[in-house]
Amino acid sequence: MRIVVIGTGYVGLVSGVCFSDFGHDVVCVDKDARKIDMLNSGKVPIFEPGLDQLMMRNVEAGRLRFTLDLTEAMEGAEAVFIAVGTPTRRGDGHADLTYVMAAAQEVAKAAKDYIVVVTKSTVPVGTNRKVREVMTQTTPELDFDVASNPEFLREGAAIDDFMKPDRVVVGVETERAAKVMADIYRPLYLREFPIVVTDLESAEMIKYAANAFLATKITFINEIAALCEKVGADVKQVAKGMGLDNRIGKNFLHAGPGYGGSCFPKDTKALARIGQENASPMMITEAVIAINEQVKRRMVDKLLDLCDGSFNGKTIAIMGVTFKPNTDDMRDAPSLTVVPALLGGGAKVRVVDPQGRHEGEHLLPGVEWLDDPYAASEHSDLIVILTEWNEFRALDLTRIAGGMKTPRMADLRNVYSAEDARNAGFEGYSSIGRPDMA
Ligand code: NAD
Incomplete structure (x- = not known):
C-alpha cells in the first residue's frame, strides 16, 4: 500500500517508519525543512531508542522517504495520516486544531483520486467531521473518506508500542475506509491483538x-x-x-x-x-x-x-x-x-x-x-x-x-x-x- 504521513514528530515519524517496516510504501512529509534535511541525510531529529536503525533499514529497502512536497508525496497514495501537533490553545485549554485543519486543506488540494484521510493526532470529539467539512469546502468534487486512528504509543518505548499495541482503535463511517484501514494494519493481525472498529x-x-x-x-x-x-x-x-x-x-x-x-x-x-x-x-x-x-x-x-x-x-x-x-x-x-x-x-x-x-x-x-x-x-x-x-x-x-x-x-x-x-x-x-x- 502507498501511505503518506504528515508530520515527522514523535508520532508521525514512528508511525511512518513502522508502516514501512510492515512492507508499505511510505512517504513522510513535514513543513520543517531542517527536519526533512536531517532525515534525508539519515539522521533522526528526535531521540527514540531503536528508531534510527529501523528508519535506515527501510530507507535502504526503498520503502521509506521524506519530502517537503505534499503534492508529489500524494501521487498514488491510498491513505494519508495527519500526525501534526495539537497543542493547548493559549488561554482556554482547548486543543489547537490549526495544524490539523491546515493539513486537511493541503490534502484536499493535493489529492486526485479516492483517499482515506486518517487523523492520528489527538483531537477533540467532532474534529474528524470538521476535517471532512474543510476538505469538501476546499475541493468539492474530491472522493474521500475520513478515519480516526488515535495513537497510544509511549515515547521511549514507541516502536514496541506501535508494533505490539494493546489495541488499535479505528473510527470510520464507510466499509470502504474500514477496508483500507484493515489492509494497513493487516501485518499486525499475525500477532493477534484487539482492533476496535467504531x-x-x-x-x-x-x-x-x-x-x-x-x-x-x-x-x-x-x-x-x-x-x-x-x-x-x-x-x-x-x-x-x-x-x-x-x-x-x-x-x-x-x-x-x-x-x-x-x-x-x-x-x-x-x-x-x-x-x-x-x-x-x-x-x-x-x-x-x-x-x-x-x-x-x-x-x-x-x-x-x-x-x-x-x-x-x-x-x-x-x-x-x-x-x-x-x-x-x-x-x-x-x-x-x-x-x-x-x-x-x-x-x-x-x-x-x-x-x-x-x-x-x-x-x-x-x-x-x-x-x-x-x-x-x-x-x-x-x-x-x-x-x-x-x-x-x-x-x-x-x-x-x-x-x-x-x-x-x-x-x-x-x-x-x-x-x-x-x-x-x-x-x-x-x-x-x-x-x-x-
Ligand atoms: P510533534 O510536535 O513532535 O510533531 C508534529 C510535526 O508536524 C512537526 O514536525 C511539525 O513541523 C509538523 N507539521 C505541522 N503542520 C504540518 C503541515 N501542515 N504539514 C507538514 N508537517 C506539519 O508532535 P507529536 O508529539 O508527534 O504529536 C502529534 C500528535 O500525536 C499530537 O496530537 C499528540 O497529542 C498525539 N500523540 C502524541 C504522542 C506522543 O507521545 N508524543 C502519543 C500519542 C499521541
Whole structure:
C-alpha cells in the first residue's frame, strides 16, 4: 500500500517508519525543512531508542522517504495520516486544531483520486467531521473518506508500542475506509491483538478518556503519597498492595513529582474543555489538573526544606530534566516548574541529563550543563533525582555524598531509600510518600 504521513514528530515519524517496516510504501512529509534535511541525510531529529536503525533499514529497502512536497508525496497514495501537533490553545485549554485543519486543506488540494484521510493526532470529539467539512469546502468534487486512528504509543518505548499495541482503535463511517484501514494494519493481525472498529466520535473519545484515566491514576497515587508522608506509611508498599489486585493493576501507581510530557497535561485540559462546552463537566479530570500543579509545587517545598528554608547561594545538582527517561522531550516536564523556582530563589543549578540538553538549553536558561553526576554533585548542597534515567539508578552514593558540601538528597522518583542514603553518608534524604531520613 502507498501511505503518506504528515508530520515527522514523535508520532508521525514512528508511525511512518513502522508502516514501512510492515512492507508499505511510505512517504513522510513535514513543513520543517531542517527536519526533512536531517532525515534525508539519515539522521533522526528526535531521540527514540531503536528508531534510527529501523528508519535506515527501510530507507535502504526503498520503502521509506521524506519530502517537503505534499503534492508529489500524494501521487498514488491510498491513505494519508495527519500526525501534526495539537497543542493547548493559549488561554482556554482547548486543543489547537490549526495544524490539523491546515493539513486537511493541503490534502484536499493535493489529492486526485479516492483517499482515506486518517487523523492520528489527538483531537477533540467532532474534529474528524470538521476535517471532512474543510476538505469538501476546499475541493468539492474530491472522493474521500475520513478515519480516526488515535495513537497510544509511549515515547521511549514507541516502536514496541506501535508494533505490539494493546489495541488499535479505528473510527470510520464507510466499509470502504474500514477496508483500507484493515489492509494497513493487516501485518499486525499475525500477532493477534484487539482492533476496535467504531464510529468517529467514539474513537476520538477513547483517546481522551484513556489518557485522562491514566493521568488520574498517577495523580491518585501522588495524593496518597502526600498522605503517607503525614501518617508515616510507605507509598511503595501501599502501591504494591493495591496493584496486586487485578481490578486495579500495578502500572501507573508510581508516586513522583507530578505527570508531565506532551500528552497528559494537554489532553486532560482539552477533555475538561470539551466537558465544559457540552455542559457535562469533567469534575474528576478538572481536580486531577489542579492537584498535579500542587504536586509539582509540593516538590519545590520539599527541596526548600532540605535547603533549610532558603535556596539563596545554594548549589543544587539536578539529575534528569526530561519528563521521563528514554526521551529528549521536555514538554510540560516537572523540571520546568522545579528548576526556575530554584534559580528564582537564588540557587546555582547544575543539570545532568543524557538527552535533555538540546531542548533544555532553551527552556532552562541560567543552568550549568554537565555530563557527569559525580562532577555535578561535587561541592553541592543538594542532589535531586528528578528523572529516573538508568544512569541515575545505580549511583555510587558514598562517592556522591563524600564530594558534597552538605550531603542531602531529594529522591523524587523513589529510586533509593533512606537506609541507602544513611549508609552512604547522607545527612538528609527525602523521597515521595515515604518517611524521611530521621
Ligand atoms: P510533534 O510536535 O513532535 O510533531 C508534529 C510535526 O508536524 C512537526 O514536525 C511539525 O513541523 C509538523 N507539521 C505541522 N503542520 C504540518 C503541515 N501542515 N504539514 C507538514 N508537517 C506539519 O508532535 P507529536 O508529539 O508527534 O504529536 C502529534 C500528535 O500525536 C499530537 O496530537 C499528540 O497529542 C498525539 N500523540 C502524541 C504522542 C506522543 O507521545 N508524543 C502519543 C500519542 C499521541
